[in-house]
Amino acid sequence: MNKLTVVLVDDEPLALRLLQSMFEEFPDIEIAACCRNGREALQAVSEYSPDLLVLDVQMPGMNGFDVVSRLQADTIPLVIFATAFDEYALKAFEVHAVDYVLKPLDSARLETALDRALQRLQLAHAGKKDIHQEEKNRLLRSIEEMSSTKGQASETRTPVINNRLAIKDRGSITMVNQQDIEWIDAAGDYMCVHVKGETHVMRSTIKDLQKQLCPDNFKRIHRSTLVNLNYIEHIKVLTKGEYFLTLTSGAKVKVSRNYRLPIKEFLEANRRVASEAS
Template sequence: MTSLRTLVVDDEPLARNLLKACLEDIPEIEVIGECQNGREAVQAVLELNPDLMFLDIQMPGMNGFDVVKALQADAMPMVVFSTAYQQYALDAFDVHAVDYLLKPLEEDRLQRAVERALDRFQKADSEIENKTPLIGAIDRIAKKIHRQGITGQDAPPAPEKPAGPKKIAIKDSETVTMVPETEIDWVDAAGDYMCIHVKGTTHIMRCTMKELLGKLDEAVFKRVHRSTIVNLERIEQVKPHTKGEYFLFLDCGERLKVSRNYRESIKEFLSGAA
């Protein structure tokens, strides 16, 4: 069985201990060290040569991206970033991170990150592809982090919502597609994957229904079935079905069923059809 020699880096003792405790329950992980700041992390990587590093982004002094910048490509382990700020997800992918974890930590999300690391480790070629991040992207990201003053001790609140439509980052292999939230028609679930339907195109996103709903505007996107989310602004007609169920007809031509358990989520639309 493949075992990944793993380093845990976080300036917060509680977060570090929680992550270690969760990793101890995963047989494919062997925690070989822990660090409380970026400088310790760089030294530990050079001395221990880990396969995988769980790396906090917001740390005082040397943040997570600074750590990656300080390491040479041939010494770079696979990286899973951890952060309390959703806006750094795309930056994490820019440097070929295996994954990123949003705090507070969710164990099922951690398990999926480990599975991705194992998959990348097993697919790595003789040139150690899994240890080659896009180092050139680090300067831009590190400068942005320092400009915004993001550190572990004095992290400001999340930035105000930017002008223009919010975008959802959908990662497919090494490509990230930014989809404007307002262009999403509806979403259906297929296990741990979300099929996001946008103007006749379907994008596949690896996440849970709960995770995706947390990223979308709750006033516009509603769950109408255990496996379906709809953009309320796409609804053209609502027709009653049987036993308290309804059909929604969207402006893209799609027909969706509203189960009885979720009819309250679109009650403003259903009021005229009841």
Template sequence: MIKAVIVDDESLARRGLQLRLKQFDDIEVIAECCNGKEALQAVAEHQPQLMFLDIQMPGMDGFDVVKSMQGDNMPLVIFVTAFDQYAIEAFEVHAVDYVLKPVEEERLEQALVRARDYLQKEDAISDKKRLMDLITHITGQHPTDLNTDLKADSPAKAYPEKIAIKDRGEISFVKTQDIEWVEAAGDYMCIHANGEVHVLRSTLKQLEGQLNPTHFQRIHRSTIVNMDCVEKVCSHINSEYFLVLKGGARLKMSRSYKDKIKHFL
């Protein structure tokens, strides 16, 4: 089941969408919210996989809700609104889809197909981790260790000691060893280093390729952490964990990446 939350300040709109979603057996609406504050509380409490989010709401609008959610527990977002002028901005914050009111059943089904595709990609990552565990169980070695002999004759990849960041015509350099953690925010990366946040236009995959995996590991689809900065590991619900860094940052490690880094902890 895909756990979903409906966020709309109009009760009739929430009710209508919930009725349409009942025809889909794999969608479970676990909360209805009438404003942005309730939406953030619902995400923190229920950890839904999908959110149907109105844009124009009093106080905190739909875009404010997206910007306020932490990247490590952010559900997939389908905007549901009566206004089409926000479509470009919606996809800039990486919405799964943008559905206009009144919601047509065919259009809603198309949006759900896209959401399922996103979630299945995450499941594929989990399947790969289970396969790696099986290899470890059979051989007594971690899969990365099995490749050691194959890579022994290959030259080691050189990783940059500094990351160049362009800002308003200036270029500053951040030492990779000073980077504590990185969080994706759309097409930009928020690099946390020495108590400061540097914004880099890049994808998480591109930046990950520049960081030495001996020290930097992905712990979530939107988060990379410097393992040397991890001070404490705290268990959480649903077999998830929080990593507490030396600087005080508290990052959630998703189940998909738990097995990948457990040999570092």
């Protein structure tokens, strides 16, 4: 497929240059425009019709959510929010953003967000279903709801019942089986639970949630990441004792040095099994 075209938006010049330099490292990305405010972002989206909009939240005049609310129906791209503020995570996923990446940006975390966007577009190009149009429709519905509600996060922690997570999203509750959870990443007090290609947002701390998940399957591999060992497909050993995991969905997550022990033990256990089988 063709390269994924992207428009980058950040009101801080240094942050925008850093964002641009990081995106230039990805061969599947073509940067259509770099914008310093919401007005420039809307103009660039209208002119270039990008696949992806990478958007800061707090900007003078028109913030990131204002930009999303003013997009025209026929030009709505996929959206990734990149911001230093974690309190907007729930609202970001309420408008069905592809991802919500916290600053300072991490290359591995950014690559994970881009992989999600590419996977959705690849599915659409493969003809399985119009993922891009579906995202547009969901985003449009959310924009309409934003005008009448403020999407506040619930203070009640989401319980785990009989190995199932009860994830509350406004007026509905989604029951998620633990074995279907591939990985979880944190944005402040919000957890992004990745299940079968979908992202569910719940209010909890990573420590509280980890206590409720099966300890044999779910391991903490980063201060903000839990992974289900059953979904690890490939492990790349990095320098300084770190690892890079590729999961069955294609998502890539980094194992930091301080949390490498569970993956090291996982590797050793699988080597023993392979040795015994041979």
